[in-house]
Structure formats: C-alpha cells, structure tokens
Amino acid sequence: GGAAEPPPKLVLQLERLANVPPEKAGPLQRYAATIQSQRGDYNGKVLSIRQDDLRTLAVIYDQSPSVLTEQLISWGVLDSDARRAVAHEDS
Ligand code: C2E
Ligand code: C2E
Ligand code: C2E
Numbered sequence: 001g002g003a004a005e006p007p008p009k010l011v012l013q014l015e016r017l018a019n020v021p022p023e024k025a026g027p028l029q030r031y032a033a034t035i036q037s038q039r040g041d042y043n044g045k046v047l048s049i050r051q052d053d054l055r056t057l058a059v060i061y062d063q064s065p066s067v068l069t070e071q072l073i074s075w076g077v078l079d080s081d082a083r084r085a086v087a088h089e090d091s
Pocket of ligand 2: 011041043044045046047048049
C-alpha cells in the first residue's frame with residue numbers, strides 16, 4: 001500500500017487469549033490486563049491497542065513483529081487485517 005494508507009486498528013479478541021498455548025500466554029495476558037487496568041476498561045470482549053504495543057510485545061517475545069503478528073492471527077487474537085501493521089517491517 002501507499003504511504004497515505006492508514007494503519008489497521010489492532011483489536012485484541014480477549015476471549016481468544018484462551019487459545020494461546022499456556023507456555024506463551026503469560027506475557028500477553030499480563031500486558032493486556034495492564035492496559036485494561038490503566039484505562040479502567042474492564043469487561044470488554046475486545047481491546048484496541050497502540051501500534052507501538054505490537055512492537056513492544058515483539059521485543060518481549062523475542063520475535064519479529066511480523067512473526068508475532070502471524071501467531072496472534074493463527075490464535076484468533078488479531079484479525080488478519082493486522083498484517084498491514086507490520087507489512088513494511090522486514091524490509
Ligand atoms: P497517556 O499515554 O499519558 O494518555 C493519557 C490519556 O490520553 C489516556 O487516558 C486517553 O484518555 C488519552 N489517549 C492517549 N493516547 C490515546 C489514543 O491513542 N487513543 C485514545 N482514544 N485516547 C488516547 P487513559 O485511557 O485513561 O490511559 C491512561 C494511561 O494508561 C495512558 O497515559 C498510558 O500511560 C496508559 N495506557 C492506556 N492505554 C494504553 C495502551 O493501549 N498502550 C499503552 N502503551 N499505554 C496505555
Ligand atoms: P470501533 O472502534 O469500530 O469499535 C467498535 C466497538 O468495539 C466499540 O463500540 C466497543 O464496544 C468495542 N471496542 C473497541 N475497542 C475497545 C476497547 O479498547 N475496549 C473496549 N472495552 N471495547 C472496545 P463503542 O464503544 O460503542 O464505540 C463505537 C465507535 O465509536 C468505535 O467504533 C469508534 O469509531 C468510536 N470510538 C469509541 N471510542 C473511541 C476512542 O477512544 N477513540 C476513537 N477514535 N474512536 C472511538
Ligand atoms: P484511536 O483513539 O482511534 O487513535 C488512533 C491514532 O490516533 C492512535 O493510534 C494515535 O496514533 C493517535 N492518537 C489518538 N489519540 C492520541 C493522543 O492522545 N496522543 C497521541 N500521541 N496520539 C493519539 P495508536 O496509538 O496506534 O492507537 C490505536 C488505538 O488504541 C486507539 O485508536 C485507541 O482505540 C486505543 N488506544 C491507544 N492508546 C490509548 C489510551 O491511552 N487510552 C485509550 N482509552 N485507548 C487507547
């Protein structure tokens with residue numbers, strides 16, 4: 001896409017966090033819970049997060065943003081549209 005294309009909204013499907021393998025779920029669950037707590041945003045089924053938060057999570061998981069995004073999509077935590085958020089990362 002062109003430079004004028006807006007980035008996709010990154011919307012975590014919180015109920016799908018249960019699909020994340022137990023050995024990987026902890027940091028993501030704590031990160032989402034921290035954002036919910038800071039916002040006072042409880043009881044939501046979804047949580048919109050910052051583009052920067054995806055990069056931070058990639059550092060936490062020691063993976064490239066694009067690999068982490070593919071995993072989050074495969075677990076149903078992110079929509080496939082989230083690929084556009086990292087489409088230009090690896091070049
Ligand atoms: P902050 O970053 O200083 O933001 C202060 C307030 O500005 C937020 O209060 C919110 O009302 C507004 N705000 C800042 N950025 C955005 C944005 O991109 N969209 C919207 N709709 N509003 C924005 P709030 O929501 O009570 O959050 C309090 C603090 O919690 C924030 O202070 C930040 O430190 C943290 N926080 C909340 N949500 C996130 C998040 O998604 N990612 C990160 N990294 N921090 C967050
Ligand atoms: P949208 O962004 O498409 O969000 C649709 C609905 O998804 C929201 O309806 C809300 O029920 C849920 N949702 C999305 N992100 C979050 C989240 O981080 N936490 C929680 N608890 N729920 C979330 P809602 O609240 O009636 O908002 C309707 C529309 O109003 C939103 O559509 C958006 O276009 C606008 N809106 C609401 N809050 C904000 C905001 O903080 N910033 C901006 N720019 N627009 C907002
Ligand atoms: P949004 O509220 O529709 O904001 C879209 C984009 O506008 C944000 O993308 C950010 O680049 C910019 N923006 C909006 N409000 C502020 C602000 O107060 N300060 C700054 N510096 N930029 C702002 P971003 O950061 O990727 O966030 C994506 C979505 O995540 C936001 O959509 C909102 O739904 C949610 N979000 C992010 N940070 C916060 C926060 O602190 N509090 C709340 N309640 N929601 C947040």
